[in-house]
Amino acid sequence: MPEPTPSAGAIPSPEADILAALGTRLVVLVGMMGAGKSTIGRRLAARLHLPFLDADAEIEAAAGMTIPEIFEIHGEPHFRDGEARVIARLLESGPAVLATGGGSFMREETRRRVNDKAISIWLKADADIIMRRVKRRADRPLLQTADPVATVGRLIDEREPVYRHADLTIASRDVPHEKIVEECIEALHGRLCGEVAPPEAAAGIMGGLR
């Protein structure tokens, strides 16, 4: 019997394999502010030909105000409840790539939903990189403190043990964005399609497999 030839439009590629394996699930990016969730998420979505969703932008649209305004007028607990509701809604609209706000994964109910509906990637960035990136903008209410460096350190200490529950971990660092995206693709392929990433790719992938 001759080997069946792949039909036109079904050219095998890691991206096509990932899409097929994802089904209706999303790829969800978690991690600290400044880790690059939106920047990498947008590029990853383009590579996978999936819609890109940004939880912070969706929260602002739903509330009709900016995140600093929500914090100021209603307070953080109100923001967190809205954030959990918006993420629950977005998790019903897969397949897609979703960038989440840095604090959202701390809520157990959100982690459970992400686990049900998505494959999660923790973009792990160290404090120096985070500080360098968040300094450029003043729109993170949690960092409007007398000592933002200490605040970032405390948040990292509190959050990293929880971010570790993500399915995959990729080191976010100062290399071209496309390199981080490539590592996400390789890690997703390994996880979803059962292949071990080549050693070169494995350098930036830090385990975190559940």
Ligand code: S3P
């Ligand atoms: C927050 C991160 C922000 C935003 C809000 C709170 C956090 O999103 O949701 O300012 O608790 O870490 P990014 O992680 O996209 O900056």
